[in-house]
Amino acid sequence: MSKIDAIDCQILELLQLNGRITVKELSEKLGLSPTPIFERTKKLEKAGIIDHYAAVINxxxxxxxxxxxAHISLKDHSKELVDIFTSQITKLPQVMECHYTTGDTDFILKILLDDMEMYRDFVLTKLFEMKNIGKIETYLSLSVLKKSNFIPIS
Incomplete structure (x- = not known):
């Protein structure tokens, strides 16, 4: 992990709240001149701490x-077949997140679609086509109570 100080933490928190904030606005909020803010931001980007900038779509x-x-259990857990599954699943745009887990299930997928019919079609045409899936157990969200990409820094 790269070493970051309190100012870097403030920059990261402000950028998470508004990815379009300018260097000038950051410098005003933090009480520093624009040049060191620009240099710090570039350093955070180069270190990979700032991965990328993106719009948050509703x-x-x-x-x-x-x-x-979707909780996915595989039939076979050989490295080769796990790698094939992860390669296939990460290419599906409907899968927002894929977590390789411990416990009773091997993977948990967060999938976003229009409706239940689209989910049924997704399972039939995408998931069931993957030969190594042994079991799929699905939980549907009734409502989203909190949704955030904010990572607490300090």
Whole structure:
């Protein structure tokens, strides 16, 4: 892990709240001149702490209303077959997150789709086509109570 100080932490927190904030605005909020803010931001980018900048889209406004959490158990756990599964699953745009887990299930997928019919089609045409899946157990979200990409820094 790269060493960051309190100012770096403040920069990261402000950028998480508003990825479009300018260097000038950051410098005003932190009481530093723009040059060191620019240099610190570039250092955080180069270190990979700032991975990328992106717009946060409201899926609800686009009709994406169904969050499904699919618990996937594989039939065979050989490295080769696990790698094939992860390669296939990470290419599906409907899968927002894929977690390789411990416990009774091997993977937990966070999937976002328009409705239940689309989820059914997704399972039939995408998941069931993957030969190594032994079991799929799905949990549907009734409502989203908290949604955040904010990572606490300090």
């Amino acid at each position: 899926g609800d406004k686009l009709g994406k209303k169904l969050y499904a959490f």
